[in-house]
Amino acid sequence: METGRILAFGAHAADPFLAAGGTLAKHSLRGDQVVIVCLTYGERSHAFRLWEEKAAGKSSATVSDIKNMKKEEAKKAAEIIGADVKFLDFEECPLVIGRTELKQMVEVVREVRPTAVLTHWIRDWVNPDHAIAGESTLRACQYSGLLGFETTAALHEMPPFKVENIFHYTITPMRLAPEIGFIPDCYIDIENTIDKKIAALREFKTQSRPNLDIQVFEKHISYYAGYRCHALYAETFKRNWSPPQAIQYLDH
Numbered sequence: 001m002e003t004g005r006i007l008a009f010g011a012h013a014a015d016p017f018l019a020a021g022g023t024l025a026k027h028s029l030r031g032d033q034v035v036i037v038c039l040t041y042g043e044r045s046h047a048f049r050l051w052e053e054k055a056a057g058k059s060s061a062t063v064s065d066i067k068n069m070k071k072e073e074a075k076k077a078a079e080i081i082g083a084d085v086k087f088l089d090f091e092e093c094p095l096v097i098g099r100t101e102l103k104q105m106v107e108v109v110r111e112v113r114p115t116a117v118l119t120h121w122i123r124d125w126v127n128p129d130h131a132i133a134g135e136s137t138l139r140a141c142q143y144s145g146l147l148g149f150e151t152t153a154a155l156h157e158m159p160p161f162k163v164e165n166i167f168h169y170t171i172t173p174m175r176l177a178p179e180i181g182f183i184p185d186c187y188i189d190i191e192n193t194i195d196k197k198i199a200a201l202r203e204f205k206t207q208s209r210p211n212l213d214i215q216v217f218e219k220h221i222s223y224y225a226g227y228r229c230h231a232l233y234a235e236t237f238k239r240n241w242s243p244p245q246a247i248q249y250l251d252h
């Protein structure tokens with residue numbers, strides 16, 4: 001079987017680990033290449049503990065310091081689940097993705113040539129930057145296949161690549177979120193990798209909350225998803241698009 005190449009985009013460093021850490025670890029164990037792309041570090045919106053400490057005068061960490069901390073957290077988390085991680089360091093709050101940023105995203109797609117792409121759900125307006133990241137990923141995947149979309153790399157060095165499989169995720173609890181139209185149609189059994197996922201999430205200390213035990217929280221969510229698909233623990237995804245298929249009869 002050909003080795004897979006899984007490319008996961010996240011608006012903020014922790015997002016792909018939260019939504020898909022068990023699935024990414026599972027692919028890594030299968031021998032697939034797994035690449036996580038952090039569009040931003042989440043230094044302003046996903047560093048709750050540090051900003052509370054700064055507001056209370058208990059920390060003098062600068063934004064640059066917070067970025068570095070989150071970068072180290074993501075690198076350690078990626079190592080635990082067996083993934084490579086790239087940081088594009090876009091501005092966040094708001095996350096604005098124009099032509100320059102899209103070119104960088106297309107270059108990553110053309111470089112990795114993924115057999116599957118993961119990204120945010122495009123209507124995940126609970127955090128609008130998540131929705132922007134999801135929509136921008138769809139654009140990057142589309143433009144990646146176009147000869148006419150040029151990046152800074154020469155086309156013969158980084159030729160176009162057509163993405164066949166795109167899956168959306170949400171980190172909005174409970175990962176089955178009808179309020180944003182996220183009704184998953186794919187469930188991945190993560191019984192064998194949930195411990196790796198939780199170990200990876202524990203690395204994100206900058207965004208820990210005093211009243212939230214990440215192990216209890218994530219196990220509950222994964223258990224609930226698993227219950228729906230007869231697995232002990234599962235993660236939820238929504239396929240972006242499936243090509244229409246002609247079938248001969250309704251039951252075959």
Ligand SMILES: [Zn+2]
Nearest residue numbers: 011012015046
């Ligand atoms: Zn996020």
